[in-house]
Amino acid sequence: MNILQINSSARSTGSESTRLADEIVARLAARGTATVTRRDLAAEPHPVLDEAALQALFTPADQRTPAQSARVALDDALIAQAQAADVIVIGAPMYNFGITVQLKSWFDAIARAGVTFKYTATGPVGLLTGKKVYVAVTRGGLHRGGPSDVQLPHLKTFLSFVGLDDVEFVFSEGHGMGPEAVARARAEAQQQIDAALA
Structure with missing residues (x-):
């Protein structure tokens, strides 16, 4: 089993979403032979999608400059990791009601047309199929099921768009609300992990 872990906190240490993702990966790996690839997007930040990146992506491969080829190769490497994974585990903290820039x-x-999704006469079709995804969602406040939870629809929509439809979410909320709330959040997250990996 190939497991890809994506840590998307801005912090490389002390991140609750990374702690939960680590636990999920450890539990999965303990089931049998597993290869784990970890990508820490704080320690290894991926460049944002800017004008230069767009120009590189939309330039035919045989016409790209060396700099453009190098930029596209960075995305290619992440796509290859996602394609090779049987399981993807994502640590996804909420920052300002959304996902992190990482x-x-x-x-x-x-997300690349013709590679991880394609457009058809009936709409887009995701191509990263046949994979299990676990997402550890952490928040400072309590947002789940409320109008302020705009993060979860974004996660669900994007993952489905590229074909990742078999997704389990683990929630840990209230980390900015004091020690008792943190202890409660961790206990509830542990119960969710136990249920998801039973």
Whole structure:
């Protein structure tokens, strides 16, 4: 089993979403032979999608400059990791009601027409199929199921867009609300992990 772990916190250490992602990966790896690839988007930030990147992506491969080829190759590497994975585990903290810029850059990198999705007469079709996804969602406040939770629809929509439809979410909320709330959040997240990996 090939497991790809994506840590998208801005912090390389002390991140609750990374802690939960680590636990999910450890539990999965303990089931049998597994190869784990970890990508820490804080330690190894992926460049944002800017004008130069767009120009590189939309220039035919045989006409790209060396700099453009190098830029596209960065995205190619992330796509190859996602394609090779049997399981993808994502640590996804909420920042200002949304996903982090680190995760957005990863999303932008792996979304490529004709490679991870395609357009058809009836709409887009995702091509990263046959994979299991676990997403550890952490928040400072309590947002799940409320109008302020605009992060979850974004995650669900993007993952489905590229063909990742078999997704389990683990929530840990209230980390900015004091020690008791943190302890409660961690206990509830542990229960969700236990249920998801039973």
